[in-house]
Amino acid sequence: MPLAAGRAARYAIGMSEMTAPSAPDARARRNVTVLILANALLGAQMPMIFTIGGLAGQQLAPNPCLATMPISMIVLGSMLSATPVSGVMQRYGRRTGFSIGAGFGALGALVAAIGLFQQSFAIFLLGSLFTGTYMSTQGFFRFAATDTASPEFQPKAISYVMAGGLIAALLGPQLGKLTNDALLVPFMGTYLLVMALNLAGPILFSFLDIPRPEQPSASAAVAPGRTRWQLLSTPRIAVAVICGMVSYALMNLVMTSTPLAVVGCGFDKSNAADVVSAHVLAMYIPSFFTGHLIARFGVEKIMGAGLLILAGAGAVALQGVQLENFFGALILLGLGWNFGFIGATTLLAQSHTPAERGRMQGLNDLIVFGGVTCASLASGGLMNCSAASAEAGWSAVNLAMAPLLVLAGGALIWLVLRPKEDEAAGT
Numbered sequence: 099m100p101l102a103a104g105r106a107a108r109y110a111i112g113m114s115e116m117t118a119p120s121a122p123d124a125r126a127r128r129n130v131t132v133l134i135l136a137n138a139l140l141g142a143q144m145p146m147i148f149t150i151g152g153l154a155g156q157q158l159a160p161n162p163c164l165a166t167m168p169i170s171m172i173v174l175g176s177m178l179s180a181t182p183v184s185g186v187m188q189r190y191g192r193r194t195g196f197s198i199g200a201g202f203g204a205l206g207a208l209v210a211a212i213g214l215f216q217q218s219f220a221i222f223l224l225g226s227l228f229t230g231t232y233m234s235t236q237g238f239f240r241f242a243a244t245d246t247a248s249p250e251f252q253p254k255a256i257s258y259v260m261a262g263g264l265i266a267a268l269l270g271p272q273l274g275k276l277t278n279d280a281l282l283v284p285f286m287g288t289y290l291l292v293m294a295l296n297l298a299g300p301i302l303f304s305f306l307d308i309p310r311p312e313q314p315s316a317s318a319a320v321a322p323g324r325t326r327w328q329l330l331s332t333p334r335i336a337v338a339v340i341c342g343m344v345s346y347a348l349m350n351l352v353m354t355s356t357p358l359a360v361v362g363c364g365f366d367k368s369n370a371a372d373v374v375s376a377h378v379l380a381m382y383i384p385s386f387f388t389g390h391l392i393a394r395f396g397v398e399k400i401m402g403a404g405l406l407i408l409a410g411a412g413a414v415a416l417q418g419v420q421l422e423n424f425f426g427a428l429i430l431l432g433l434g435w436n437f438g439f440i441g442a443t444t445l446l447a448q449s450h451t452p453a454e455r456g457r458m459q460g461l462n463d464l465i466v467f468g469g470v471t472c473a474s475l476a477s478g479g480l481m482n483c484s485a486a487s488a489e490a491g492w493s494a495v496n497l498a499m500a501p502l503l504v505l506a507g508g509a510l511i512w513l514v515l516r517p518k519e520d521e522a523a524g525t
Contacts, residue, residue, distance in 0.1 A: 142270035143207070149274055151168040155219075163478060177471050183199065184457075196235050240256045273291060323451055335446060340505065340509045342439055345408065346435065347502060363419040363489060369421060406434075412497070
């Protein structure tokens, strides 16, 4: 791990040098550097878990239709945690919230390892549920990047932090390969390593310099800002939430089934890890320039490009089940997610006030991960129980993308074509 930490540190230093600090954003750039490191090191656990979660679930589950249930429990835990975690950060600050998330990540990995040791599917699912709290807090890294950033730097800050996932994409699957069979119990070594990664979290987060949001006075009759319903009724916010949910849900729908499909179509676990690794690289490499593209072409165009690329991923997957089809589809899936999700995050961050931050960000992630939970639950059923073969199940998974793409595409077109009006009066 010292070598991995050194690489992560060099990457973060490179990022900070590439964007030499200007006075207005000096604090923001420092925080971005810390968040890049956190996304790289702690984030390495997610590709590891998503690669082996379905395979371990298939090993433990009493019914093959439940093979992806561990992944679904992670996403469910993330959905359930989003609002309380956002509230904790609003009240006690980002460092406290992120450290709590890392603690739950370590606890989840420990419980999952115990479940594997005891061959208990129920205990393994409980560990996955705890891991979801970590996943929820990691999702707030992108929002934390904007807390001290100027409006001009915000899309770039989000993009740079998301780029920290590039190291996670390289590191996670390779560590998974080394630890999958390191102990007598398959996959147990991987979860013990995940626990160690999380324990480094509070040390990293101690270097964040993000002030706590101002709290309303005790005498205030109502909380500042718009209500949740008023926020969701704002067109730009509504479309940001829809496109963020669809981008993440479709990525999860397909990625969750990918290891099962790769192995089910005659390839081995190493091939599955390589496909997932290529996918995660495609998720994060574009982050070096996504923020610049948003600044140049506008957030709506980049979100639209993301949705079109997601449709292309489904089309490639439906062409066959050769290894190159899996690589091509998953690379496009990662790129489409990057454009769609970073674009939606940028649009949302520009559409609410600091006083509304905790309320809106928690509500957004509740909705986003609610959709992702449904997609994850559907993934296993579509893959293993909707057809008689792995090939047909894989086709069913990719065909299921179409309705959600129509929903998000229609919402985005509506936003672009509607009469322009000043929605920023309250922001």
